[in-house]
Amino acid sequence: AQTVTQSQPEMSVQEAETVTLSCTYDTSENNYYLFWYKQPPSRQMILVIRQEAYKQQNATENRFSVNFQKAAKSFSLKISDSQLGDTAMYFCAFMKLTGNQFYFGTGTSLTVIP
Amino acid sequence: NAGVMQNPRHLVRRRGQEARLRCSPMKGHSHVYWYRQLPEEGLKFMVYLQKENIIDESGMPKERFSAEFPKEGPSILRIQQVVRGDSAAYFCASSPQNGPRLMDEQFFGPGTRLTVL
Numbered sequence: 001a002q003t004v005t006q007s008q009p010e011m012s013v014q015e016a017e018t019v020t021l022s023c024t025y026d027t028s029e030n031n032y033y034l035f036w037y038k039q040p041p042s043r044q045m046i047l048v049i050r051q052e053a054y055k056q057q058n059a060t061e062n063r064f065s066v067n068f069q070k071a072a073k074s075f076s077l078k079i080s081d082s083q084l085g086d087t088a089m090y091f092c093a094f095m096k097l098t099g100n101q102f103y104f105g106t107g108t109s110l111t112v113i114p
Numbered sequence: 115n116a117g118v119m120q121n122p123r124h125l126v127r128r129r130g131q132e133a134r135l136r137c138s139p140m141k142g143h144s145h146v147y148w149y150r151q152l153p154e155e156g157l158k159f160m161v162y163l164q165k166e167n168i169i170d171e172s173g174m175p176k177e178r179f180s181a182e183f184p185k186e187g188p189s190i191l192r193i194q195q196v197v198r199g200d201s202a203a204y205f206c207a208s209s210p211q212n213g214p215r216l217m218d219e220q221f222f223g224p225g226t227r228l229t230v231l
Contacts, residue, residue, distance in 0.1 A: 004156075037222075044224050044225075045205060046222075047219055093156075100145075100169065100170055101147065101159035101170065101173065102159060102220070103159070104156030104157045106154070107155075107156050
């Protein structure tokens with residue numbers, strides 16, 4: 001079975017600062033996908049970034065980057081130059097290579113303070 | 115290209131009534147997924163459908179819940195005889211294809227918030 005753990009229920013960061021959200025997962029699969037989704041107050045689920053486990057290079061999308069440690073089964077999200085619009089719930093998610101469903105963590109509520 | 119559409123956005127039912135949640139996938143998408151988000155929790159997979167077929171319903175409760183995705187029209191998640199524990203946000207996602215080649219992004223709808231009184 002796959003499990004995803006987000007150990008930080010809430011976090012806050014000053015505007016323009018950097019924050020890192022943690023995520024660990026457990027799986028017996030060797031190849032898989034990892035994702036970070038953002039859920040703002042509107043509750044829309046928005047893809048932030050994704051990583052293929054067979055790629056060693058960490059994914060980057062503008063101000064968002066990940067630190068993927070496959071051996072440690074860790075997948076943290078770093079948000080640089082935090083903006084007020086980054087305030088949201090952030091969910092880490094796992095998907096098998098041939099899968100068709102996400103396994104989500106319980107989320108981290110991030111507040112960006114002006 | 116309109117995104118994934120779900121309606122209603124909010125649905126209130128009394129215990130014992132039926133709830134019908136609708137999801138229209140993005141144009142060109144033939145794969146639909148339903149997830150349930152309980153308060154203070156992440157989304158949990160319920161069912162994966164293609165047109166006229168249920169592919170994986172491993173996350174669906176065995177009783178009272180059913181889903182369909184007909185050849186024409188939206189996908190429907192149906193909950194019979196609702197109970198208070200069914201109160202949650204139900205999200206639909208769609209993707210253009212699915213297979214071992216590549217994980218195509220699932221695009222999420224805005225969700226339907228079901229409240230059972």
